Amino acid sequence: MNTENKIIIGRLESIDxxxxKIKDLQVRVDTGAKTSSIHADNIVKIIxxxxxxxxFDIHPDIHNVNKLISCVAPISDIRKIKSSNGESEQRYVIxxxxxxxxxxxxIEITLTNRADMNYLMLFGREALGTQFLxxxxxxFLQSTGDAAE
Structure with a gap:
């Protein structure tokens, strides 16, 4: 395997x-998850x-639930996704x-309820592609972030 041109990232990174309209979102890099997922509220299909x-609505700052970003995105797909607890659910993909x-x-991101998770977004292996290790x-090897977990 040629690792010479790969970019090394940590288990936590900060993305935009x-x-x-989201900046400095702390994500958990998860090579066990195929698709990335983000916590979203009020998910509604529209034309x-x-x-x-x-x-959908996103609270990009886990420490400030009053901050809210309302988003609209084209639906790329609807997929049955198995979560870490073993349950499957239909999710919108953007x-x-x-x-x-x-x-x-x-990247592709599925919209789901991650309220019980420590991080609002999982960065899955499809998003990593072949460019990262x-x-x-x-x-926070490629980003600035609070190194305290």
């Missing part, structure tokens, strides 16, 4: 989701400009650009 979309460090690319002993 510019189309969703906007003749296209199937989903509207595609959106992501920035991690100096890297920018498009994960050092599970480190945090």
């Amino acid at each position: 989701l510019p189309l969703l 906007k400009d003749g296209k199937k979309c989903v509207s 595609k959106t650009p992501v920035t991690l460090g100096a890297q920018k690319w498009e 994960v050092d599970a002993s480190e945090v």
Whole structure:
């Protein structure tokens, strides 16, 4: 395996989701999860400009539940996803650009209730693609973040 051109990231990183107007969102990198997922409230299928979309609310700051971002995104897919507790659920999938460090690319994210989780977003292995290696002993290697867990 050629690891020479890979970017090393930690088990926690901070990303931007510019189309969703989210900056410095702390995410848990999870190579066991195929698809990335984000905690969303008030998930509703709508039609906007003749296209199937989903509207949803995100609280991007886990320490400030009063901060709310209302989002609308085209529905890319609806998938049956098995969560870590073994239960399956139908989830809306959206595609959106992501920035991690100096890297920018498009990822898929499923919308779900992650209220019981420590991090609002899981960054799954499909989002990692072939450009990253994960050092599970480190945090915030490509981003600034609060290193305290």
